[in-house]
Amino acid sequence: MNLHIREFTTNDYDAIAYIGNAIYPDYRYSAEEIRYDDEHFDKKYLFKRYVAEVSGRVVGYAEYNHMPSMFHPQKFWVYVGVHPDYQRQGIGRALYERILSDLMALNAVRAFTSAREDYPRSVAFLQKNGFSETRRTWESRLTVKDFDFSKFAHYLERFSSHGLTITTLAEERQRDPDCLKKLHELFVIIMEDVPHPDQYTPVDFEHFLRYSIEHPDAIAEGYFIAKDGEHYIGLSNLRRSQGEPKDLYQGLTGVRREYRGKGVAMALKLKTIEYARAHSYEIIKTWNDSTNVGMLAINEKLGFVRQPAWITFVKEFA
Numbered sequence: 437m438n439l440h441i442r443e444f445t446t447n448d449y450d451a452i453a454y455i456g457n458a459i460y461p462d463y464r465y466s467a468e469e470i471r472y473d474d475e476h477f478d479k480k481y482l483f484k485r486y487v488a489e490v491s492g493r494v495v496g497y498a499e500y501n502h503m504p505s506m507f508h509p510q511k512f513w514v515y516v517g518v519h520p521d522y523q524r525q526g527i528g529r530a531l532y533e534r535i536l537s538d539l540m541a542l543n544a545v546r547a548f549t550s551a552r553e554d555y556p557r558s559v560a561f562l563q564k565n566g567f568s569e570t571r572r573t574w575e576s577r578l579t580v581k582d583f584d585f586s587k588f589a590h591y592l593e594r595f596s597s598h599g600l601t602i603t604t605l606a607e608e609r610q611r612d613p614d615c616l617k618k619l620h621e622l623f624v625i626i627m628e629d630v631p632h633p634d635q636y637t638p639v640d641f642e643h644f645l646r647y648s649i650e651h652p653d654a655i656a657e658g659y660f661i662a663k664d665g666e667h668y669i670g671l672s673n674l675r676r677s678q679g680e681p682k683d684l685y686q687g688l689t690g691v692r693r694e695y696r697g698k699g700v701a702m703a704l705k706l707k708t709i710e711y712a713r714a715h716s717y718e719i720i721k722t723w724n725d726s727t728n729v730g731m732l733a734i735n736e737k738l739g740f741v742r743q744p745a746w747i748t749f750v751k752e753f754a
Contacts, residue, residue, distance in 0.1 A: 444499075449470055452497045455495070464679025469653065486498050490527070495522040497517055498535045499535070500512045500513065505627065505632070506634040510542065511634065512544055514539075514547045516535070518531070544753050545752070546634070546750060567750065571725060571748045572725075572726040573725050573726065574742055574745050575742070576724070576732075577720065578739055580712045580718055583709055585713075595698065600669070619644075619671070620645075621668075622669075626688060630690065630728075653685075655711075657711070671688065672687075672688070672689035672701070674712070682716075684708075684721070686723075705735075705738060
């Protein structure tokens with residue numbers, strides 16, 4: 437086998453999108469989406485990617501990067517992926533050793549990655565290379581056409597009885613010049629209570645804009661904001677996927693601590709389902725940490741069906 441490991445170039449976007457979609461066909465990501473994420477990754481953080489070629493064809497890639505929401509200069513997220521047709525030939529091993537060499541040179545103290553529990557070879561590879569399970573995240577999916585709104589009308593009535601309202605990012609941007617600053621503040625507060633595998637570090641306003649607001653997959657009309665007067669108290673947003681035109685991805689759903697227990701999260705989730713139905717989407721995909729009992733209960737009540745878990749792994753460096 438004529439294997440060559442080299443640095444990634446911008447000519448490789450189509451190849452790595454093809455590989456990623458072959459590995460995880462349930463989560464299709466376009467070359468354009470990957471390019472956007474790369475080009476808007478804050479340069480103060482480290483990011484590196486390599487590709488593996490066999491006889492001149494890109495068949496795998498590996499990358500490592502700092503994690504803005506869990507930033508530490510010596511902690512990294514890592515990923516290795518090889519096209520299914522080329523797996524079990526030592527290519528993943530070669531890619532992993534290439535990024536491991538870099539991490540050692542960077543004096544890394546910890547590396548994180550994840551694998552779906554029903555991919556036993558991926559799980560075994562990570563365990564063999566010193567990674568251990570640290571937590572699990574449940575994926576759940578809702579089939580939009582099967583949802584019965586009549587069973588949940590009383591939740592919206594309960595929400596409204598507290599004098600609270602729900603609007604969208606599209607509406608707020610037209611009427612409130614401070615909308616984005618207020619939304620970023622709310623995002624940071626909510627994220628503090630989201631379970632993380634390491635110490636949470638708030639992202640700055642510019643990062644929030646690039647990935648939550650200006651991203652090509654963001655939907656301003658599908659970004660719902662709960663309000664108490666002019667005060668932002670909760671949010672739930674949807675994102676589209678270029679490779680999955682009938683699916684929506686559920687982003688962050690959260691509520692300020694002092695407003696919990698008033699049905700805010702349920703009302704927000706109902707608005708996202710209403711949006712999906714109105715725009716002929718078929719599936720909503722969401723993820724919740726296994727310890728996030730409250731949100732898991734809401735999703736189960738709404739009819740989301742649990743899928744195989746994603747396992748977060750960590751490797752400690754001596």
